[in-house]
Amino acid sequence: xxxxxxxxxxxxxxxxxxxxxxxxxxxxxxxxxxxxxxxxxxxxxxxxxxxxxxxxxxxxxxxxxxxxxxxxxxxxxxxxxxxxxxxxxxxxxxxxxxxxxxxxxxxxxxxxxxxxxxxxxxxxxxxxxxxxxxxxxxxxxxxxxxxxxxxxxxxxxxxxxxxxxxxxxxxxxxxxxxxxxxxxxxxxxxxxxxxxxxxxxxxxxxxxxxxxxxxxxxxxxxxxxxxxxxxxxxxxxxxxxxxxxxxxxxxxxxxxxxxxxxxxxxxxxxxxxxxxxxxxxxxxxxxxxxxxxxxxxxxxxxxxxxxxxxxxxxxxxxxxxxxxxxxxxxxxxxxxxxxxxxxxxxxxxxxxxxxxxxxxxxxxxxxxxxxxxxxxxxxxxxxxxxxxxxxxxxxxxxxxxxxxxxxxxxxxxxxxxxxxxxxxxxxxxxxxxxxxxxx
Numbered sequence: 001x002x003x004x005x006x007x008x009x010x011x012x013x014x015x016x017x018x019x020x021x022x023x024x025x026x027x028x029x030x031x032x033x034x035x036x037x038x039x040x041x042x043x044x045x046x047x048x049x050x051x052x053x054x055x056x057x058x059x060x061x062x063x064x065x066x067x068x069x070x071x072x073x074x075x076x077x078x079x080x081x082x083x084x085x086x087x088x089x090x091x092x093x094x095x096x097x098x099x100x101x102x103x104x105x106x107x108x109x110x111x112x113x114x115x116x117x118x119x120x121x122x123x124x125x126x127x128x129x130x131x132x133x134x135x136x137x138x139x140x141x142x143x144x145x146x147x148x149x150x151x152x153x154x155x156x157x158x159x160x161x162x163x164x165x166x167x168x169x170x171x172x173x174x175x176x177x178x179x180x181x182x183x184x185x186x187x188x189x190x191x192x193x194x195x196x197x198x199x200x201x202x203x204x205x206x207x208x209x210x211x212x213x214x215x216x217x218x219x220x221x222x223x224x225x226x227x228x229x230x231x232x233x234x235x236x237x238x239x240x241x242x243x244x245x246x247x248x249x250x251x252x253x254x255x256x257x258x259x260x261x262x263x264x265x266x267x268x269x270x271x272x273x274x275x276x277x278x279x280x281x282x283x284x285x286x287x288x289x290x291x292x293x294x295x296x297x298x299x300x301x302x303x304x305x306x307x308x309x310x311x312x313x314x315x316x317x318x319x320x321x322x323x324x325x326x327x328x329x330x331x332x333x334x335x336x337x338x339x340x341x342x343x344x345x346x347x348x349x350x351x352x353x354x355x356x357x358x359x360x361x362x363x364x365x366x367x368x369x370x371x372x373x374x375x376x377x378x379x380x381x382x383x384x385x386x387x388x389x390x391x392x393x394x395x396x397x398x399x400x401x402x403x404x405x406x407x408x409x410x411x412x413x414x415x416x417x418x419x420x421x422x423x424x425x426x427x428x429x430x431x432x433x434x435x436x437x438x439x
């Protein structure tokens with residue numbers, strides 16, 4: 001965010017004047033070229049912030065040679081031209097001085113100062129208040145005018161407080177007003193992430209004595225059964241783990257992986273049993289990449305069995321007892337299919353990418369992501385066709401599957417993946433269907 005905060009006042013001798021301003025510099029090279037030399041001995045550090053560095057007295061020499069003899073127009077003591085604070089994580093420096101160092105910025109701030117204190121008025125208000133004005137060439141200004149009745153003693157003697165406050169405002173504003181590259185409409189996975197975050201975190205606003213607002217996050221406990229994990233006291237950090245789904249395929253072999261992946265993509269519950277939680281978790285994380293995020297309900301490691309409606313990925317200890325119907329379900333006898341196209345089409349495409357050794361792991365990850373997005377679009381079409389489009393015959397559904405490039409064995413995948421649609425999309429489609437029905 002390219003912004004500057006300035007404190008101005010109307011002097012009886014000099015008219016509208018700039019008292020104090022704070023700027024943001026986003027790179028060290030720009031900082032060195034624009035602020036001349038910095039003091040190296042740090043002898044004025046007691047008058048600046050604990051993390052601040054006093055700025056050299058030549059910082060404003062390139063702007064104006066006019067001496068400020070009026071005490072009301074002077075904000076910094078003689079010999080000190082400003083303060084500097086560094087945000088090393090964001091590689092940003094905040095510099096405060098009486099005037100901006102750049103001629104262009106000084107002209108813009110000066111013009112904003114004159115207009116705020118003379119010609120601009122707040123609509124609907126007789127006295128001081130917020131004003132917004134400006135244009136593309138001169139910049140935009142948000143001004144808030146106020147009156148100090150006790151002009152002799154109310155100005156204060158600690159100028160560093162201005163630097164501290166202005167720095168906080170710029171940093172907080174920069175965190176809220178960030179420019180992001182619009183790469184396209186949000187995916188279902190990104191919408192699911194936002195919905196989970198909104199459902200699990202609530203914010204409480206607290207006003208402090210200094211007037212700042214603190215945001216305290218509280219995690220909701222209603223979704224604790226999803227993605228929870230019981231960590232043992234002694235975690236084996238040297239335990240071997242699976243790094244990605246391709247690694248899992250190579251260890252299991254194509255035949256066993258194909259059977260396992262088939263159960264994953266159609267929504268059957270997968271139970272991973274083992275002594276080492278990190279190994280169990282790595283297997284589940286690898287299998288999760290085969291599904292959209294909205295279809296993944298995970299309990300990484302538990303001491304008791306959880307039903308399939310609560311999680312489709314479950315990690316348990318070896319001593320965990322499984323219900324009889326689960327044991328019979330796990331012990332499946334696999335028979336050869338009577339046709340060549342065994343399994344869903346998307347599973348065949350995923351396996352084709354995983355088996356291609358010429359593709360890097362990062363390329364495989366992007367390939368799986370594209371496949372999931374492609375088939376989630378098919379799921380959206382099917383959802384709108386069946387739920388939002390009224391009653392449909394079996395023949396109509398079969399024809400739609402042919403149009404979107406799906407086959408009969410893909411119906412199970414499409415039906416399960418439909419549970420991964422975001423609540424936002426479901427509500428939008430159903431609302432549109434109701435509106436069209438009324439028309």
